[in-house]
Amino acid sequence: MISVRHLDVHFGQVRAVSDVSFDVAAGDTFGLVGESGCGKSTLLRVLSGLNRHWTGAIEVAGRAVGPARDKAFHRRVQMVFQDPFGSLHPRHTVDRALAEPIAIHGLDDAEGRIARALDDVGLGSRFRFRYPHQLSGGQRQRVAIARALILEPGILLLDEPTSALDVSIQAEVLNLLARLRAARDLTLILVSHNLAVVAHLCNRLAVMQAGTIVEEMTIDTLRHGKPAHPYSRELLDASLGYHRS
Template identity: 70%
Template sequence: MIAIEHLDVHFGSSHVVRDISFSVAAGETFGLVGESGSGKSTVLRTIAGLNPGWDGRMAVAGQNLGPRRDRAFFRRVQMVFQDPYGSLHPRQTVDRILAEPLEVHGIADAEARIARALEEVALPHTARFRYPHQLSGGQRQRVAIARALIADPSVLLLDEPTSALDVSVQAEVLNLLSDLREARQLTCILVSHNLAVIAHLCERLAVMQGGRIVEILSEAELRAGRAKHSHTQDLIALSYELEG
């Protein structure tokens, strides 16, 4: 479903992503993990069409991506951002936030779709006409997830979707994403600095350091401690220290 080959990303004179390649099968959830500044979120934003300064090849569903994306791409591929408050328009109600993608893509039956979207992310009907500031952080991220899914995409890009939430809410949102992924047969790329989050949702993951992928391994290999690269081993050791 997703093919990335020899991707390089530049911000002016800064070379922030260096010659990375990976693929994601249809229905798979693939993780990108690394420390802050490793380039993982840059990769996700470049796939989404938010970073124009790149070289290499990117393809979704067999179609090569160029610097500009058409409307069909944005119906197929949607993104959930790290900060649910910053990604939602503060002066729009939840109803308006969810109706807008339907209008953009010319999708009818907005009333039923909005009601279903709220139900899918376990938000009460009373949330529909509230503004983002009237919701909790977890509720706002549920709205962001509902907005991403309301036009029925097949690919979901998740940029640290739980890191801005309270620890007590993080597991709820991760379990929701897991259920939605299975129910909708979504292909996902999940970016996180947290190996526990990656292991919870991803079948495979790539470890990034300094803009490069240093290792790709399966979730089973991660749990068994069979990482080969020293940086991956350091991340695993750090995650155990934090848990302890």
């Protein structure tokens, strides 16, 4: 479904992403992990079309895509951002947030689409005319997920979708995403620094360090604590917490 070859991204003299290549099969859940600043969110913004300054080759569903993307691409590929409050307009109701992509893409049955989207993320019609400040963090992220899914995309890009949420809410959102992926046969790419989050949702992952992919592995390899690269092992050890010697 997604193929990336020799991707490079520069910000001035800084090389944020360097010679990155990977593939994601249709229906797969693929994780990108690494410490802050390693380039994983930059990579996701390139895939989504938000960052147009890159070199390399990207294919989506067997078709090459360039820096500029058309409406058909954005119907197929949607993104959920890290901060559910920042990604929703504070003066727009949930109804308006969900109606906007429907209007932009000229889709019919806005009423039905909005109702189904809210039901799908476990909110329901009672949340339709609320404002973001009237919602909890988990509810705001559910609205953001509903907005991404209302166009019925085949690919969902997730940029740290639970990192701004309380730990008690994170599992609820991850379980929601897993259920929606199965129900809609979605292809997911999840960016996270949290290996537990990636292990919960993904089948495979790539470890990034300083803009490059240093290792790809299955979740079974991660769970058995057997990554091959030293940095991957350090990342796994760090995720297990601090142990006094």
